[in-house]
Amino acid sequence: MAQDYYNMLGVERSASVDEIKKAYRKIAMQHHPDKNPGNKASEDKFKAATEAYDVLSNPEKRSRYDQFGKDGLKGNGRSDFYEGDLSDLFQNSPFGSFFGGRGRDRQQPNYGEDLRIKLKLNLQEIAQGAEKKVKVKRYTSCTSCRGNGSEGGNAIEKCGLCKGHGSIRKMAQTLLGNMFTETTCSNCSGTGKQIKTPCRSCHGQGRELIEDLITFQIPKGVRKGMELTLRDKGNVPPRGGISGNLIIQIDEEEDDLLKREGNNICYTLHISFIDATLGCEMEVPTIYGKVRLKISPGTRSGKVLKLIGKGIPTVDGYGTKGDQLVFVQIWTPQELTKEEKELLLSLRHSSNFIPKPNKKEESFFERIKSFFQG
Ligand SMILES: [Zn+2]
Ligand SMILES: [Zn+2]
Known part of the structure; x- marks a missing residue:
């Protein structure tokens, strides 16, 4: 350990005993082998810090070290060395409660690992909430x-x-x-415990x-990327302790017809120009089932109809819901029979079929804007 003891603890050469204790306590808490089982770097750091603390917390040794460096501590032939019994570093240290009372009560609780799964939900499940069952491989007691x-x-x-x-x-x-x-x-x-006969079925683990099989409730209104935490449904740590959690990551299944926009649902309704002109009743899918929608005579292409409350509830559960927006699209036939063509030709120059847009009417885009704002 070639490093300077002051550097080791990260303190000034003029540091007070209190500052040295504080610095050491911090390092020891972080790198104590109990907290970092199997971590060689931490163990080395802990040992080096302990060595540094051992010297710097003792006024005699510290002054030797300041004057002669580590050689001064080794002695190299000097006979006027401090011979007193070194205080038990740990028992008399300011953190006796941390290191003291060795054995059971010194143990940090063990934490089991968290487990994560992705869960795909369709819009119906998101809107209405759902009870879900998932199979999870996990460690239990x-x-x-x-x-x-x-x-x-x-x-x-x-x-x-x-x-x-x-x-x-060890005493040297x-x-x-x-x-x-x-x-x-x-x-x-480092556990302080010894199992005489390890359990045969878990090999002492x-x-x-x-x-x-874990059953849980999905709240209404969740969205992609949200996480639900099921407490204690993760892994139990070896030989007992605090279980990890099971974290459910929400994903959304795409719906062919209904598109989610925040808590609103968008749907495009294609109607013939005859239905748009004469008016009709259409069946429209929603996440809550089909509803009948009245199309009034003279409905223009691009009209947006609002189905109030047919959207997704807010996840906070205050009962507010989004709406379903129905975008009306007039279907233009791609093929015509001879008879159909003749019929349309006879109407071609009929005055009511010639576009006469009213300037006072809102434009298509303004209407869409007002729907998303309002
Ligand atoms: Zn032991
Ligand atoms: Zn067992």
């Missing part, structure tokens, strides 16, 4: 050992090697006195992979 990983659910014993501390403290005699180093217990990987 092992039924044989009731989640503790011990055969038959028997009580778990303290690790014999570390006596439940989760770490091994130095000229400065007894130096303590701490390493994560290899026997229990305390959890089993199952295919779970």
Whole structure:
């Protein structure tokens, strides 16, 4: 560890003992091996910071270090060294509650992983809400050992090697006195616990992979990209703890006829120019089923009819709903029989068939604009 102790803790050379404690506490909290199992970089950082703290928190050692660097600490022949018993760094440290009381109460809770699934919904389900069932492969508490990983659910014993501390403290005699180093217990990987006979069905993991059928309610008005969180329906962590969540990502199925625009539904209705001219009644699909729509005589192409409340409810549940907008399109025949053609030719120059747009009427685009605004 070639790094300078002050740099190691990120403090000035003039830092007070309090500042040093604070800096160390921060690093230790972040890089403690219990919090980063198997992370070598974190472990190294934790060890280096502990070493730095050990020196800088002790006025004698700190002044040696300031004067002579690390060589001063090793002694190199000097006999006037501080010989006192080094205080137990952890027990007398300001964060005794964090490191102290080794064993069970020191444990951070285990968190299980969140699971994510995508769920496609059609417009009907979005508009009316739906009860959905999904099959999810997830870890749940092992039924044989009731989640503790011990055969038959028997009580778990303290690790014999570390006596439940989760770490091994080694003492080294130095000229400065007894130096303590701490390493994560290899026997229990820092858990402080030891399972005598691992549960046969989960191999001591305390959890089993199952295919779970989960039923839940989709609220009305959801849209693509929204996420629903089902608490505790994710994975149970090994040997118990706090379950992860199941996160449902909402996706929308495209409808062939009905297009969603916010909470409104847009639909294009094609009618013949005869129906548009004479007026008629048409059947129109909505997400709530078919409705009959009156087309008044003389309906122009591009007219927008509003079916109030046939849109999608707002997701906040205050009961407000969008509308369905019906865009009327006049169908122009692509082919004609001889008789049809003759009939139309006879009407061609009839005065009522000659366009006479009224200037006072709103233009097509203005009408569409007013629908989306109003
Ligand atoms: Zn088990
Ligand atoms: Zn152990």
